[in-house]
Amino acid sequence: MNKIVIPSTHPRANSLLIRERLIEHFAKGIVSDAGLFAHGRGEAFDYLLGERTTENALVAVTAAAAALLTGKHPVISANGNAAALGAEGIVKLAKVTGALIEVNLFYRSAQRERAIERLLKSAGAQKVYGVNQAASARIAEIGGERRRVDPRGILKADVVLVPLEDGDRAEALAKMGKKVITIDLNPLSRTAQFATITIVDNIVRALPALAIAAEQLSKKRQNRLKRIQSDFDNKKNLSEAIRLINNRLSKLAKNGTYISIH
Amino acid sequence: MNKIVIPSTHPRANSLLIRERLIEHFAKGIVSDAGLFAHGRGEAFDYLLGERTTENALVAVTAAAAALLTGKHPVISANGNAAALGAEGIVKLAKVTGALIEVNLFYRSAQRERAIERLLKSAGAQKVYGVNQAASARIAEIGGERRRVDPRGILKADVVLVPLEDGDRAEALAKMGKKVITIDLNPLSRTAQFATITIVDNIVRALPALAIAAEQLSKKRQNRLKRIQSDFDNKKNLSEAIRLINNRLSKLAKNGTYISIH
Numbered sequence: 001m002n003k004i005v006i007p008s009t010h011p012r013a014n015s016l017l018i019r020e021r022l023i024e025h026f027a028k029g030i031v032s033d034a035g036l037f038a039h040g041r042g043e044a045f046d047y048l049l050g051e052r053t054t055e056n057a058l059v060a061v062t063a064a065a066a067a068l069l070t071g072k073h074p075v076i077s078a079n080g081n082a083a084a085l086g087a088e089g090i091v092k093l094a095k096v097t098g099a100l101i102e103v104n105l106f107y108r109s110a111q112r113e114r115a116i117e118r119l120l121k122s123a124g125a126q127k128v129y130g131v132n133q134a135a136s137a138r139i140a141e142i143g144g145e146r147r148r149v150d151p152r153g154i155l156k157a158d159v160v161l162v163p164l165e166d167g168d169r170a171e172a173l174a175k176m177g178k179k180v181i182t183i184d185l186n187p188l189s190r191t192a193q194f195a196t197i198t199i200v201d202n203i204v205r206a207l208p209a210l211a212i213a214a215e216q217l218s219k220k221r222q223n224r225l226k227r228i229q230s231d232f233d234n235k236k237n238l239s240e241a242i243r244l245i246n247n248r249l250s251k252l253a254k255n256g257t258y259i260s261i262h
Numbered sequence: 263m264n265k266i267v268i269p270s271t272h273p274r275a276n277s278l279l280i281r282e283r284l285i286e287h288f289a290k291g292i293v294s295d296a297g298l299f300a301h302g303r304g305e306a307f308d309y310l311l312g313e314r315t316t317e318n319a320l321v322a323v324t325a326a327a328a329a330l331l332t333g334k335h336p337v338i339s340a341n342g343n344a345a346a347l348g349a350e351g352i353v354k355l356a357k358v359t360g361a362l363i364e365v366n367l368f369y370r371s372a373q374r375e376r377a378i379e380r381l382l383k384s385a386g387a388q389k390v391y392g393v394n395q396a397a398s399a400r401i402a403e404i405g406g407e408r409r410r411v412d413p414r415g416i417l418k419a420d421v422v423l424v425p426l427e428d429g430d431r432a433e434a435l436a437k438m439g440k441k442v443i444t445i446d447l448n449p450l451s452r453t454a455q456f457a458t459i460t461i462v463d464n465i466v467r468a469l470p471a472l473a474i475a476a477e478q479l480s481k482k483r484q485n486r487l488k489r490i491q492s493d494f495d496n497k498k499n500l501s502e503a504i505r506l507i508n509n510r511l512s513k514l515a516k517n518g519t520y521i522s523i524h
Contacts, residue, residue: 023295033285036295040302044448186306188514242515246508252450253504 004062004213015043018085018204025084030115032107035081038164045185046202048245053209056240057201063232064161064181064197065097065213066225071159071179074099075129079106082163082203083116087123089207094125096214099161102130102153106166108145129153141172161210162191163203170194183207187241198234200241266324266475277305280347280466287346292377294369297343300426307447308464310507315471318502319463325494326423326443326459327359327475328487333421333441336361337391341368344425344465345378349385351469356387358476361423364392364415368428370407391415403434423472424453425465432456445469449503460496462503 022039025031053061068074076090076099083090083103094101103116110132117128129150137151146169149155160173163183167190174180174194182195183206192198199206217225284301287293315323330336338352338361345352345365356363365378372394379390391412399413408431411417422435425445429452436442436456444457445468454460461468479487 019295019299026295033281033288033298036298037281037302037305040299040304041306042302043299044303044306188511239515242511246511249450249504249508249511253501 004058004065004209004216022081022084025080025119028115029109029112030119031080031084032105032112034107035079035084039081042185042202045245048248049185049200049241050244050248051202053201053205054241054244056237056244057199057206058209059232060197060199060234060237061201061206061209061213062217063229064199065210065217066228067159067179067181067197068093068097068099068161068210069214069217070222070225070229071097071099071157073157074159075153075157075161076101077104077154077160077162077165078102078116078120078128079104079164080112080116083119086163086203086207087119087125089204089211091120091124092211093161093207093214096211096218099159100153100157101125101128102150103128103135104130104149104154104162106146106169108135108148139169139172139176141175142168147172162195163206165191167191167194187238187245192238196234197232198238200238266320266327266471266478284343284346287342287381290377291371291374292381293342293346294367294374296369297341297346301343304447304464307507310510311447311462311503312506312510313464315463315467316503316506318499318506319461319468320471321494322459322461322496322499323463323468323471323475324479325491326461327472327479328490329421329441329443329459330355330359330361330423330472331476331479332484332487332491333359333361333419335419336421337415337419337423338363339366339416339422339424339427340364340378340382340390341366341426342374342378345381348425348465348469349381349387351465351473353382353386354473355423355469355476358473358480361421362415362419363387363390364412365390365397366392366411366416366424368408368431370397370410401431401434401438403437404430409434424457425468427453429453429456449500449507454500458496459494460500462500 022031074097076094078090103113113131117131120128134150135148137149137155139147139149154160159179161181165182170180170191171194180195181197182191183199183203184192187200284293336359338356340352365375375393379393382390396412397410399411399417401409416422421441423443427444432442432453433456442457443459444453445461445465446454449462
């Protein structure tokens with residue numbers, strides 16, 4: 001009854017197109033160099049997962065959509081990679097759930113923030129938080145520039161979607177009592193472990209899936225949405241993702257199948 | 263009796279320094295953008311392997327060093343990432359084994375080739391093959407610019423070390439009857455599968471290990487070196503690498519240990 005229906009037109013992550021987009025946005029200063037390496041790591045894990053939104057990930061997507069819909073102040077955080085790969089998905093999800101969109105970078109610079117803001121606005125965002133002086137609040141548990149958030153956005157959010165996030169920052173948000181939803185292809189990362197809901201999937205598949213799920217769930221009653229979240233167990237979710245990777249590794253090893261790197 | 267002794271000063275891949283070096287060389291046009299993503303994928307596999315030269319990899323290193331020492335025309339192929347991360351190791355290994363060094367790029371350009379040549383020469387290389395017009399020969403099994411090799415180098419090599427190589431090209435060289443040695447953190451890659459000897463390790467550890475192994479083995483007799491190679495089984499080697507990853511994944515999942523992404 002909670003089964004989200006994903007259409008066949010759902011994007012299959014086209015790795016060459018994605019790389020081109022990242023390099024293009026790296027040249028524009030939107031994606032950082034750390035973002036390029038992080039993407040490569042994601043590619044390795046995506047292959048190990050089978051490059052598809054698993055049943056397991058879909059359960060997490062459903063719980064995440066429910067969390068965003070029931071949140072009083074939901075916020076979607078956007079860093080360079082998330083904006084480069086998912087600006088349209090972020091904007092659509094924000095519209096369906098009423099979430100605010102906030103630029104939240106590990107490596108802040110006025111120029112990068114403005115560039116990401118422009119990118120999100122050209123994808124249809126009405127208002128983008130966290131840009132330059134607007135990121136005037138501080139999260140206590142983190143040091144330096146990385147602690148800066150918008151007092152109207154992430155600071156007072158009760159639910160926050162932080163795709164491709166750093167472990168320290170995910171931990172800090174969780175410690176503040178916020179529901180932390182993340183999208184991370186690596187089920188072993190600190191972020192994956194600290195989040196309330198970890199969607200172990202490629203962001204180019206997960207964001208559209210989240211938007212679809214939110215649309216379908218928006219018709220359901222609050223009680224149903226709360227039950228979906230309380231039924232969700234992130235530890236089981238992560239164990240299952242690791243089990244899937246292990247199984248696939250063994251299968252690939254037996255069949256002598258291989259990854260084409262280029 | 264064939265046990266190679268690796269000193270405690272052996273480099274532990276410092277990921278931040280490595281990334282800095284790659285970005286620096288990317289800016290100089292030595293490393294391609296595909297090279298940055300490939301490095302990220304390598305980081306994921308290196309973590310899964312435990313970021314160390316495994317016993318298993320050391321056996322492959324030993325066989326590889328023996329192959330280079332017994333080869334009549336050994337050649338070390340250098341692409342952007344290999345040069346950026348291992349120029350000194352390549353030069354040292356070439357000196358110890360008498361191997362030629364050849365620039366061999368997936369994405370050729372006169373500028374990149376010359377930049378890589380300069381990098382290798384500043385690391386001590388006397389002569390670098392495969393630069394610009396010198397790469398005048400063609401390997402039949404591959405198309406386009408990627409088939410170009412130096413007739414004095416890779417074309418007539420009987421043993422070739424091609425670290426971080428593309429699957430198609432590794433396959434073509436193997437089909438030509440050459441002994442193909444590769445360094446690849448992904449035991450599932452086509453390159454890993456097609457090579458004669460696959461060193462499943464990080465290039466920053468593997469190249470110094472190869473140089474040390476070659477030095478220690480250079481005192482041994484040819485018969486011993488040939489036996490080391492005939493005793494080596496690449497399929498078993500790759501299965502063992504995959505098994506190690508499987509075990510580590512299960513362990514990491516149980517302990518709730520995680521990767522710090524930043």
